[in-house]
Amino acid sequence: MDSPAAKPPAPLLIHGLTRDELARVCREAGAQPYRARQVWDWLYRKRVSEWDAMTNLPPALRAALSGRCLLRPAEALRVEGRPGHTRKILAGLADGEQVEEVLIPAARRRTVCVSSQVGCRFRCAFCASGQAGFRRNLEAGEMVGQALLAARLLEAAPTHVVFMGVGEPLDNYDAVLRAVRILNDADGLAVGARRITISTCGLVPGIARLAGEGLQVELSVSLHAPTDALRAELMPVNRRYPLAVLLEACRDYTARTGRIVTFEYTLIRGCNDAREHARALAALLKGLACRVNLIPLSPVAEFGYAASDAAAARLFTETLSRAGINATLRISRGASLDAACGQLRARSRSQPLPGGPRR
Ligand code: SF4
Numbered sequence: 265m266d267s268p269a270a271k272p273p274a275p276l277l278i279h280g281l282t283r284d285e286l287a288r289v290c291r292e293a294g295a296q297p298y299r300a301r302q303v304w305d306w307l308y309r310k311r312v313s314e315w316d317a318m319t320n321l322p323p324a325l326r327a328a329l330s331g332r333c334l335l336r337p338a339e340a341l342r343v344e345g346r347p348g349h350t351r352k353i354l355a356g357l358a359d360g361e362q363v364e365e366v367l368i369p370a371a372r373r374r375t376v377c378v379s380s381q382v383g384c385r386f387r388c389a390f391c392a393s394g395q396a397g398f399r400r401n402l403e404a405g406e407m408v409g410q411a412l413l414a415a416r417l418l419e420a421a422p423t424h425v426v427f428m429g430v431g432e433p434l435d436n437y438d439a440v441l442r443a444v445r446i447l448n449d450a451d452g453l454a455v456g457a458r459r460i461t462i463s464t465c466g467l468v469p470g471i472a473r474l475a476g477e478g479l480q481v482e483l484s485v486s487l488h489a490p491t492d493a494l495r496a497e498l499m500p501v502n503r504r505y506p507l508a509v510l511l512e513a514c515r516d517y518t519a520r521t522g523r524i525v526t527f528e529y530t531l532i533r534g535c536n537d538a539r540e541h542a543r544a545l546a547a548l549l550k551g552l553a554c555r556v557n558l559i560p561l562s563p564v565a566e567f568g569y570a571a572s573d574a575a576a577a578r579l580f581t582e583t584l585s586r587a588g589i590n591a592t593l594r595i596s597r598g599a600s601l602d603a604a605c606g607q608l609r610a611r612s613r614s615q616p617l618p619g620g621p622r623r
Contacts (some may be wrong), residue, residue, distance in 0.1 A: 275358075277331040277405025278589040279307065279412065280439075282446060295326035301451075303329070308452035311415055334358060337409030343417065354415060355408055357382075361399060363430055365410045367418060375424040376414035378407050380440050381431025386465050388486075388499045389569045390530060402431070404442035411447060411455075421453050424514040427463040428484070432488055433462050434470025442483060456480050465530070468505045471513040475520040483517060484526040485510070487556075489536050490544035498536070505546065524553040531572035531580060532561045542580045546587030 281289065287300035299321065306318045314332045338355040341362065345351035351367045363379035382399040383393070407427075415421045425447055434441045440462065447455045461482040464470060470593040474483065489495035495502040505513075514525045529551065531537045549556070558581055560571035572580070577593055584591035 266503060267512060272334060275334040276332060277337045277403050277409070278303075278329070278335055279337055279403065279446065280382075280403050280405025280409040282442070283422075283449065283451070289329070290325070293332070295322075295325050299325060300342035301320045304451060308421075308449070308481065308558055311342035311412055311421075313412075313416070314568065315526055320483050323528045334405075338363075339404045340412050340413055340417070347417075351416070353410075353413060355410055357402075357434075363402065363406075363410070365414065365429055367414050367422075369418065373424055374414070374418050374420060375426060375427045376411055376422040377426045378410040379429030379431050380407060380427050380433040380436050384431050385433050385435065386499070388465060388479050388488075388501075390488075390564055390569070391533065391559060392566070393567045394563070401436040401439060404446060405440045407440065408446050410454075415453070422467050424459040424461075425455050426463065426484075428461065428463040432465055432467065434467040434474070436465045437473065438469055441477065444479065461526075463580060465499055465501045466505050466510045467501070468509055471510075471517055475517045478520075480523065483514075483523065484528055484557075485525045487529075487545075488530050488532075490541050490548050494536060494541075498532075511548065511552065514554070518553040524555060526622065527556045529556055529558050530561050531558055531577050532574070533570045533572045534567055537572040537576045537580055538543075539579060541585055543587070546589050549589055550587075555592065556584060558584075558591060558593045560595075 278286070283300070283304055286304060287297060290300040290303060292296070294564065301321055306312050306321075307334070310317075312318060312335050315326045315335060316370065317324055337395050338357055339354050342354040343351055345367075348369060352368075353365045353367065355363050355365055361382045363382055364500075365379060368375040368377065381401050384393045385396050385398040387394040405588040407622065411422055411425055427440060444457070444462070445473040447453050447460060450456050457480040457617065461484050462474065463484040463486065464484050471483065471485075474481075486499070488498050492502060492506045495507060501568070518525060528547065529536075545556070556580055558577065560577055561569060563570055581593040
């Protein structure tokens with residue numbers, strides 16, 4: 265009986281390789297060490313998306329790399345918003361999955377908010393991604409690929425990258441940290457570590473691990489409620505890591521890294537935006553090296569609440585400030601788009617898009 269044919273190895277996402285790994289792949293293809301530096305330059309400085317554009321490489325090396333590696337880990341299937349303003353991209357992945365990213369240009373910044381998973385397991389009540397469930401982790405190359413898609417649309421490398429799109433970054437820890445190191449490479453996209461933000465719904469072991477990485481990245485923790493009872497209603501993860509445990513991990517993080525923690529607090533009308541909530545939050549955060557970002561809710565169909573009105577949002581901010589907490593009221597930059605993560609992807613499921621598996 266014939267033995268089944270061996271499956272060809274899965275293509276490597278070239279944007280998920282560190283420089284050393286890329287050097288090894290080039291060496292295995294018979295190339296001199298300096299060729300890896302040239303490839304890296306095409307990937308991150310010239311940011312080409314076709315092998316044939318790497319004109320200073322011998323055709324044999326281009327053929328070897330294209331046979332082994334995937335050069336386009338993410339494609340823009342849909343872009344919403346205008347150039348120069350906040351834009352939301354629905355990105356198609358090689359296996360046909362889709363994720364969202366957001367580009368936020370400002371005076372001297374080009375921020376891209378990337379997804380770290382397809383879907384999410386944490387089911388926060390106000391989040392479209394959480395409601396849709398988890399499908400898979402993204403690979404590092406797919407996260408770096410989102411930054412490169414942004415660079416193409418912005419016609420310049422992003423200056424800031426925030427891991428705040430779909431998914432929980434610390435639930436995909438190794439791939440996210442690998443992406444951070446590739447984005448941070450000084451000879452590549454060179455996004456400074458302090459300009460990279462990792463957000464979390466409060467995964468305490470991940471926060472502890474991040475504190476020991478020796479990285480200067482920003483940590484952003486989604487809080488959204490000042491009591492365990494309310495937080496557990498909004499964020500089921502609170503049952504696993506209640507506020508006292510989470511805030512202890514944050515204190516430890518600030519002590520070990522010397523960095524402050526940013527807390528995100530979504531203002532939800534009639535739910536968590538009363539003055540007593542602000543006072544309770546101030547008491548909770550007293551003495552912690554932190555800042556608080558207050559963001560009016562982006563409504564989600566499955567969550568029957570609305571954003572706090574302007575007066576309540578202002579009062580909440582002032583109450584925190586008067587209590588000595590560094591608090592900033594922010595406007596949702598995607599307010600005119602489907603701003604909550606997961607909404608564009610959710611909508612695309614009922615509207616067929618071009619795409620599908622690719623190489
Ligand atoms: S808010 Fe973040 S952690 Fe919560 S369900 Fe949505 S993607 Fe997941």
